[in-house]
Amino acid sequence: MIWNWQQEDWPNFHWDERKLAMSEAAFIEGAGVTIGASKHLADSDRQNLSIEILSHEAVDTSAIEGEHLDRGSVQSSIQRQLGLAADRRRATAAEAGIAEMMVDLYRHLAAPLTEETMLNWHRQLMTGRADLTDIGCYRTDTEPMQIVSGAIYDPKVHYEAPPSAQVPAEMIRFLDWFARTAPGGERPLPAVTRAGIAHLWFESIHPFEDGNGRIGRAIAEKALAQGLSIPVITGMAGTLLKHRKDYYAALERASKTLDITDWLIWFADKTIESQQRTLAQIEFILAKSQMFGRLRGKLNTRQEKALLRMFAEGPDGFKGGLSAANYMSITGAPSATATRDLTALVEMEALIRTGERKSTRYSLLKTVG
Incomplete structure (x- = not known):
């Protein structure tokens, strides 16, 4: 099998912009509606909404990887990270780590993506992990980094990432592209297209020993937020969890080609779905406020x-x-x-x-x- 990074023109992805034009327009329009609706929320409700979205994202992005966390413990950790009052329930290392990462993402959505940002996220995610060799740094193991399923005696290889020796150079190229394609960069890309490429590219490099999926989805959220007039979390993880099987299948198909039109169309559909879910949350909070006001x-x-x-x-x-x-x-x-x-x-x-x-x-x- 020849993977995308083994192809001669790597990493020059190509796609049909015309097939994404409607999705890009829908995303910007939806963001305007979401931002406009959130302005009608009371400050306390707006703060609670942010905490809800972050805690759902933290739990759902972990669940995609098969790690099931307590939502209440994660939410309490997020509140403490934000300097807010929270109950005294104890969080596991995994719950506290993903909470810390999500708050860092939330606080610095508009900031450039740097190597130190990602290494810090990795340290937060891997808090308490004694089974890993490389924490807070790129992987160094010389054994192939493979995504496999099936029995040990008959594994199915879904993907094999570049050798660890290539990772630093690959990440320099990725980060340079991320900066150049940002709004205000040399070659800005539409938000959804940039986020979809960033997620696929990062997952293709698979730079860490573990945690690549969670960090890759955080990078996609950052790219989406940077494409908006007011950076906000779109809330992708819940939708991707709902479509988990298709998500993995779409990534696997995209890892075999540099023509990523189909991947970007799939990613765009899920982005719009995620945005609609977030808008539904805002409308739900507004309905709560209206009901209690009417029934006071x-x-x-x-x-x-x-x-x-x-x-x-x-x-x-x-x-x-x-x-x-x-x-x-x-x-x-x-x-x-x-x-x-x-x-x-x-x-x-x-x-x-x-x-x-x-x-x-x-x-x-x-x-x-």
Whole structure:
């Protein structure tokens, strides 16, 4: 198998710009809508939104690699990193490390990407790892760096990266390209195209012993943010996790060619999907603010507690909807009280009721504008 970096014209990727024009325009338009919508949030809600996005990104980008972290612990670590009040729950080294990396990314979205930035991210990610030789530096092992699956006795090689001796020179070339293609650089590229190329190129070099996927997705987020008038996190990891199998397959296909049009089209579609998910989060927070403003003075403590718990579940809400039993568990209310409270919440247009008898479920009425 001849990989992309083994081809004569490497790393001169080429693609059909016309096939990406609509996606690039949609991304810029969507960013304008997202930024505009976020301006309607209260400062506290805007801060909470940033923490939510960062914690989801941290957990989801780790889950893509098969590492499952506690979202609450990660969120607490992010709050502490930002100098905010947080609960005292203890985070594992992995949870604290990815939280530190995400906050560093968030604080320096507009800053140039440097070797020291990436080496620092790697040190943060690999905190507590005693099984690695190279932490905070590029890989040095002379054995092939391969991505494999299947049984040990019959592995399937999905990709083999350049030898470690080539990595420093490859990264110098990559970082030079990243600087030249930035807004204001010598050869600026549209945001989505630049992010897609950066992610693929970085993953093709695979410069670290571990953590390449998480750092590569952070680089893509940085590239997307730098293409906007106001740098913001797009929130790619959740979408890529949702499409994890296709994501790996798309990367594998793209690693065999320098014509990356198909990869960029796939990446652009997922970028727009991610942007729409983030906008849905903003609208959800606005709906929460509007609902509690409209119902101020009308809710009893049980109803308020239940609504806050439902909003805490996020835009997707309770899986299968809220039942009377759920309400009783959340509030401690007896059955008859729960029924009265829920009926009142429907009458106040806070909840929507579906189903009958034991199948009755309640969901939030989410209205913005």
